Amino acid sequence: MIGKIWLSSPHMSDEGYEMEYIKEAFDTNWVAPLGANVTGFEKELAAKVNIKAAAALTTGTAAIHLALKSVGVGSGDVVFCQSLTFSATANPIIYQNAVPVFIDSNLETWNMDPNALEEAFIKYPNVKAVIVVHLYGLSADMDQIMEICNRYNVPVIEDAAESLGTYYKGTHTGTFGEYGIFSFNGNKIITTSGGGMLVSNNEEQIAKTRFWATQARDQARHYQHSELGFNYRMSNVVAGIGRGQLRVLDQRVVKKKYIFNFYQKELGGLEGVSFMPINEWNEPNCWLSCITLSGAVRPFDIMIDLEQNNIESRPIWKPMHLQPFFAEYDYVGGTVSEQLFENGVCLPSDTKMTDEDLERVCTLIKRMWK
The missing domain is CATH 3.90.1150.10 (Aspartate Aminotransferase, domain 1)
Incomplete structure (x- = not known):
């Protein structure tokens, strides 16, 4: 039988880079969450896309969720979201008990239509955040979108799950808004089997999202929690795969x-x-x-x-x-x-x-x- 041709399947490096990092994790017994691979993957990806800080998480969906939480989206808040996307872009809006308003695309980019976005702002002037997507690795028109959102003083979250390695006017997608997110699901351009990354130039807020993603455990000898936390941190083994994949x-x-x-x-x-x-x-x-x-x-x-x-x-x-x-x-x-x-x-x-x-x-x- 002729071999199967896949849409987009995992592709490990021919050089075996991933196994170098995985072996290190096993040899040092750092197979549980956190460790040198997690820290290394965060730093290396941030350097790759030229941004100050990154948090390695279990999924891109988790990254969007924490980005919405970070910009203050809560119950009843309106969030503009590109309609042409996968449901993982929109679901975290519901996690925060917020209200999505979906925005059409244009044929020039297949992504969020700036004219429709402007129309939405007129209809919903108190919107809390905007989620734009770089669909199939095609960049949205970020100059127009950022100009509109900056004029209304509303933060932008870039869903760059499909666009790692894509540039808009010489700058990496995922680095224009307040937050960007990447996905390393099995079908993405590089994969960790499953995982995501939240990136931002706001180093303090990225540190805060790491805290939330680690069950919001306070610094105390006993287990103490003053905020709602999530189990969203990437494991050290998975991050090792990511470090190897990033090299290719x-x-x-x-x-x-x-x-x-x-x-x-x-x-x-x-x-x-x-x-x-x-x-x-x-x-x-x-x-x-x-x-x-x-x-x-x-x-x-x-x-x-x-x-x-x-x-x-x-x-x-x-x-x-x-x-x-x-x-x-x-x-x-x-x-x-x-x-x-x-x-x-x-x-x-x-x-x-x-x-x-x-x-x-x-x-x-x-x-x-x-």
Whole structure:
């Protein structure tokens, strides 16, 4: 049987960097949470994206949760959130008993539409925070978004779960807002099997989030807790995987871009096929290569055909305002996010794919136009 082609699966380094750090953790018996790998991973990732401080956590979702808590989001507060995203972006708003208001995307970036954001501020002037997403490694238009949010004096949280290694005008995504978050889930550009990172230039507040993430245990001989805490700290073994993976991040970005360019060359001439937007100010990591369709061939046709040939693909994220759980919450904008969901396909973008794998995918897709 022909081997499975995955959408985006874990890819450990050929050099075995991860095992060096894991072995150190085992040799020193620091396999429990905290230890040299956790501290090292925080410092190394902060240096990689050129930001002052980072906190290694169990998930990117936990990072968003603590970011919302850090900016003071509480019961009844309104939080603007990009609608076209995965539910992990929006769920922490509910954890804080706050109220999400979902914002449409634009076709230029596939991310938060600054015009819709401006409209939302007029409707909800007392908003507490804004969560913007860098979808599929494509940067949002951060100049416009930051200008609007700064004008209203509202903090920005960047969900950069999919965009580690992406630059906006020469600066890493995840470093523009008050907080940025990264994810190291198994399908991300680098992985720790599961994990996340909260980053900020506010070193004092990052220290506070580490305290919350370690069950908010006060400095006392006995177990004393003056605040609500969470069990959110990354383990020393998991952080060791992350340190090894971080050393090959640049290689992974190069391969992701190669995959995108391969698809663009092979499929770009098909009638009705458009690729996710690459702007001159955006240097994406191309985490997933995504297309939209406007002709007779539909996303479902491609996904089913690839599936029958042992190839994994996915639809574009279903917007949050269309999700049953979030149906009661307000939405500001037009139909762009809905159109992208209805017409989009995420093509297999696994960094272990060979040229033969890519040709196999393209051949299957192109035959649908014959």
